[in-house]
Amino acid sequence: MGDWLDHDSRYRRTDEYLEIVRRVWTSDTPFDYEGEFYRIKGAFSAIKPLQKPYIPLYFGGASGPAVQVGAKHSNVYALWGEPIAAVKERIAEVRAALPPGRSIRFSVSLRPILGATEQEAWEKAHSILARIQELRGGAKLAAPARPQALKG
Numbered sequence: 001m002g003d004w005l006d007h008d009s010r011y012r013r014t015d016e017y018l019e020i021v022r023r024v025w026t027s028d029t030p031f032d033y034e035g036e037f038y039r040i041k042g043a044f045s046a047i048k049p050l051q052k053p054y055i056p057l058y059f060g061g062a063s064g065p066a067v068q069v070g071a072k073h074s075n076v077y078a079l080w081g082e083p084i085a086a087v088k089e090r091i092a093e094v095r096a097a098l099p100p101g102r103s104i105r106f107s108v109s110l111r112p113i114l115g116a117t118e119q120e121a122w123e124k125a126h127s128i129l130a131r132i133q134e135l136r137g138g139a140k141l142a143a144p145a146r147p148q149a150l151k152g
Contacts, residue, residue, distance in 0.1 A: 013037040
């Protein structure tokens with residue numbers, strides 16, 4: 001959509017942006033900033049967040065650069081509802097990337113697919129997957145796997 005930076009550069013830019021935003025939210029005096037992507041002179045806002053020291057930041061992403069930036073800046077790391085082993089692995093990655101003295105919380109976002117019966121729910125899940133694949137020009141995505149307890 002017009003942003004021609006590569007993946008890792010976008011995360012470096014995000015890192016700078018979040019540094020600047022936090023300083024604007026917390027600084028009592030104007031400040032200058034010079035980075036790879038932003039150069040700012042006399043940044044200051046008299047309007048400060050009600051939450052102190054700043055608005056909680058939620059962040060998510062699965063790549064190495066996303067984990068590094070999210071661990072550095074976020075208060076809550078957002079995860080998708082993946083298999084428990086994958087969620088545990090991502091949590092461990094984020095915790096390992098935390099700068100000394102930082103703590104973080106986690107949020108897992110689930111999108112339940114409901115039906116009057118389990119069979120209807122699975123049919124609905126496969127229909128949603130087929131529609132996504134159609135909209136992506138036939139790109140094949142992994143079919144949802146039944147949780148171990150439901151396989152029969």
